Amino acid sequence: MAVSSRIQKETQRMLQKPDPGISATPHEDNLRYFNVIIAGPQDSAYDGGVYKLELFLPEEYPMTPPKVRFLTKIYHPNVDRLGRICLDILKDKWSPALQIRTVLISIQALMSAPNPDDPLNNEAAEHWKRNEKEALDMAKSWNRQYAMN
């Protein structure tokens, strides 16, 4: 499958100069499909966890945003049960000058700073608003259970 030179350049740069705690590797048989790993940020409830995600670049990329979802279970107000992520740059705030790496950095930042005011997982968001400490404990326990082996 042919990909644009932009995708090739982005892929090369990510492999040569990976961002801390983030890796993205394209599938050999489909260069638009990436296996992504994000290390749980140190300052977050996900510290020590290793999170797998999948990222797909649609035909119109970069005019339309990549599609990304968590494969590893995560307790987070902006991620739903299917791993879908509520992040504005993946929707209406997307710009074609943003890149795969900026998307992944933004997801990493979202793990550090959950935003219960713009929830995708209502239950978790309510939990965060009701009792943040308890919600973070729950996130830590999921982290141990699903992201640490």
Add this chain to the structure above:
Amino acid sequence: MSCNVDDSDEIFDDDDDDCSMEVCTKDSHHSGPSNMPESCYVKLTADDIVKEQRKLIQNVVELTKLPGHTARQLLQEMKWSFENVAVLYYDDQDKLFAKAGISVNGEAIDAVAVRGSSGSFVLDQQTITCQVCLEDFEREEAEKGMSTASGCGHVFCNACWVRHITTQVKEGQAARISCAGETFVEGKRRRCNIILDECFVEELLRGSGGSAEILKKYQTRLIDSYVNNNPTIKWCPATDCTNAIRVTDSFDPSSFDTSVECSDGHVWCFNCLDEPHAPAECSNVKEWRKKCQEDSATSNWLVAYTKDCPNCKVAINKDGGCNHM
């Protein structure tokens, strides 16, 4: 939804579209196929709408001394109300400009053009990378093959601009197509808030491999955005009709008859866009339509519930009888 062409013998005289001060009267239904006096509404063609838009833009240009495309954006943001633009312009100019996408919100990332002595953006680097396709352009190539968004200084190659604009138009945008660049706001990267002005978009679509079809769509949508932002204007619902109606201050939405007639003779209710239905109310028609879908025996509300006035052919209520008489 349908709109009947009224091909009865009555021809509207439309020598004067101006709105007189005459007030709607409930029993003036003998004036034509639309029962509402013409003083209650103005017939507009697509050209009239463009002219109205231009006049409003001109008013804002005179007030603010800003270029026309900027004035358009201010009006767009303020729902095409000159008064609202004027109030906010005097009140909080910075807020108005950021809202309308004229000035950058936050800090523009990778905006390589710099403000020259004339105040407009110029390229000052030897090699410029298009941050969308990631191709490098030497200064000379860039002068010809790249374009700079006004307001933020984001520079991309024309092919990328055209792809970006085309995608946005296909997704239904026109009046609010934003710059392809990124900004840094409150610690986050996001799309640049600058709205691409009309001249910039049209020039790119005309000259840099844009399609005529997309250009036409863009222009149509710009007019649409004017009409759709204006509660007093509605497009004629007849298929392929490009006329519109603007109601005046003397229009009373709760009056006996709210039907209007477009410049091509299509008559429709301004409130519900359905066929004229006085003396029935819009809600009755809606219920009737619903019932029709369930019971296909009778398809025309007018046939079922009204008969024509023997004098002027205007539908009036039927006293009784069944739907199949």
